[in-house]
Amino acid sequence: MSFDNQVVIVTGAGSQIGIGCHVAIRFAEQAARVAICDTDPDGLKQTQAAIESRGGEASSHVLDVSDSAAVNAMVADVESRWGAVDVLINNAGIARTAPFTEMSDTELNQTMDVNFGGTVRFSRAVAPGMIRKGSGVILSVSSIEGHAWGWPAHAHYCASKGAIEGLTRALAVELGPQGIRVNAVAPGLVWTAQSTDPVNSVGPEGLDKLTDSIPLRRVAKPEEMADFLVMLASSAAGYMTGQTVVFDGGITLGELTPLLR
Numbered sequence: 001m002s003f004d005n006q007v008v009i010v011t012g013a014g015s016q017i018g019i020g021c022h023v024a025i026r027f028a029e030q031a032a033r034v035a036i037c038d039t040d041p042d043g044l045k046q047t048q049a050a051i052e053s054r055g056g057e058a059s060s061h062v063l064d065v066s067d068s069a070a071v072n073a074m075v076a077d078v079e080s081r082w083g084a085v086d087v088l089i090n091n092a093g094i095a096r097t098a099p100f101t102e103m104s105d106t107e108l109n110q111t112m113d114v115n116f117g118g119t120v121r122f123s124r125a126v127a128p129g130m131i132r133k134g135s136g137v138i139l140s141v142s143s144i145e146g147h148a149w150g151w152p153a154h155a156h157y158c159a160s161k162g163a164i165e166g167l168t169r170a171l172a173v174e175l176g177p178q179g180i181r182v183n184a185v186a187p188g189l190v191w192t193a194q195s196t197d198p199v200n201s202v203g204p205e206g207l208d209k210l211t212d213s214i215p216l217r218r219v220a221k222p223e224e225m226a227d228f229l230v231m232l233a234s235s236a237a238g239y240m241t242g243q244t245v246v247f248d249g250g251i252t253l254g255e256l257t258p259l260l261r
């Protein structure tokens, strides 16, 4: 799997324990040129340094994925530097606790605008270059919460991830004839800043408890998600489009026995 000189964008790559940082590093290790963005400037600097320390090439862009002008400017900058984008990884996302009957419009709009809107904006910005080139891969990070499960006090999160999956199917059909593959991954539990936040997610204790319900009996590492995303972006998955692939250690199979303990 080589991405020699390919141009890759990874959104939400600033957290050193996040999926985005690890996937950016993995692509750089496969000789891709990697453009990363995040709202966190210090985190981005660390990810860029990690890439460069491995001999990779990266460019950092501090932006909020809910800002269309900033997204368009980043893609224009990357294209003028390196050419059309080969692979887009829509990874940036947030989870915020908001019981449904108390959810404000601001909470609803923020989660939709980052998780779903960010995916729309980046996909829309890179597609013209991919169409001109006649090839490209758009890969988005959904969640089992948008695919198979419900998460109390996270209706907006579940809906935003489900929307990513609908978008994935629609874009696969619309852009497939231009040589562009569009897929999504629905992770289960991955040990990152998002899942270990006890206020907005399950926290470390919750992850430990849930391990009992995962057939593989462990939470995923962000590095494993990164490897899977790189594989799906590669020619190994060259005939696959419009799909959301579950990557969850089997938790959505709903194993019965832990419930009896």
Ligand SMILES: NC(=O)c1ccc[n+]([C@@H]2O[C@H](COP(=O)([O-])OP(=O)(O)OC[C@H]3O[C@@H](n4cnc5c(N)ncnc54)[C@H](O)[C@@H]3O)[C@@H](O)[C@H]2O)c1
Residues within 6 Å of the ligand: 011, 012, 013, 014, 015, 017, 018, 019, 020, 037, 038, 039, 040, 043, 063, 064, 065, 066, 091, 092, 093, 094, 095, 114, 141, 142, 143, 144, 186, 187, 188, 189, 190, 191, 192, 193, 194, 195, 222
């Ligand atoms: N961790 C899990 O268990 C899990 C499960 C299912 C899906 N996911 C999804 O995986 C993706 C990566 O999350 P993670 O678990 O690595 O969490 P994380 O919090 O470590 O990483 C998310 C990154 O996105 C960045 N970000 C947030 N809002 C942004 C914005 N508006 N603009 C730009 N960047 C922004 C954050 O600063 C952070 O660096 C997310 O889409 C998340 O919803 C995670």
